[in-house]
Amino acid sequence: MKTILILEDDENLSRGIAFTFERDGYHTFSAGNIKNGKRMLEQHKIDLIILDLGLPDGNGIDFCKEIRTYSKIPIIMLTACDLETDEVSGLLAGADDYITKPFSLSILRARVEALLRRTEDESPHVMVSGKFRMNVDLCKFFRENEEIPISTTEYRLLSFLMINAGQVLSKEQILSSLWDNEGNFVDENTLPVNISRLRAKLEEDPKNPQIIKTVHGIGYIWNGGV
Ligand code: CA
Numbered sequence: 001m002k003t004i005l006i007l008e009d010d011e012n013l014s015r016g017i018a019f020t021f022e023r024d025g026y027h028t029f030s031a032g033n034i035k036n037g038k039r040m041l042e043q044h045k046i047d048l049i050i051l052d053l054g055l056p057d058g059n060g061i062d063f064c065k066e067i068r069t070y071s072k073i074p075i076i077m078l079t080a081c082d083l084e085t086d087e088v089s090g091l092l093a094g095a096d097d098y099i100t101k102p103f104s105l106s107i108l109r110a111r112v113e114a115l116l117r118r119t120e121d122e123s124p125h126v127m128v129s130g131k132f133r134m135n136v137d138l139c140k141f142f143r144e145n146e147e148i149p150i151s152t153t154e155y156r157l158l159s160f161l162m163i164n165a166g167q168v169l170s171k172e173q174i175l176s177s178l179w180d181n182e183g184n185f186v187d188e189n190t191l192p193v194n195i196s197r198l199r200a201k202l203e204e205d206p207k208n209p210q211i212i213k214t215v216h217g218i219g220y221i222w223n224g225g226v
Pocket of ligand 1: 009010052054
């Protein structure tokens with residue numbers, strides 16, 4: 001079942017949207033401000049966000065930009081004004097689509113369905129290896145259904161290892177893939193330090209790692225299972 005987060009402070013409109021999508025078989029969460037929306041996004045698996053432009057504790061464009069720093073989750077913006085500049089800046093903030101108020105709920109439904117169809121075919125949002133699961137949209141990592149908290153660096157390292165599961169990766173390969181884009185200098189210790197942090201979180205016996213194995217003289221290999 002697909003889950004939609006409705007971030008809209010107009011309660012009647014929010015209820016109408018929730019009713020329409022629940023009736024269509026979606027699961028919905030509703031929030032009237034950014035603070036609550038953020039909390040729901042952290043706590044639940046959300047497939048799409050309907051995001052109002054004007055919210056009591058901030059504006060939808062800024063929130064959309066913030067979401068885009070860590071997630072590709074589909075976003076439809078609801079804009080109250082039909083000024084072209086607003087629409088353009090909304091889209092530049094990374095929204096996938098927008099609708100100008102007032103709109104009919106059947107049009108919103110059609111847009112949501114089209115957007116979900118479009119984004120479903122894109123690169124996988126979840127990587128699975130054995131009992132481990134990485135939600136790429138939310139940068140969250142799970143063992144079975146239990147979330148394992150990881151830092152941004154650990155997330156990048158883990159993604160690279162999991163994408164290349166079963167392949168021996170040299171230390172140089174790992175380091176360059178992790179930090180090239182940022183251009184930040186990283187000293188040699190960063191890799192072993194982060195590897196041992198991850199092992200402490202993932203391995204049954206971190207001293208005898210079976211999931212992130214060391215390949216002596218070369219680097220590491222992800223052995224989390226298929
Ligand atoms: Ca509003």
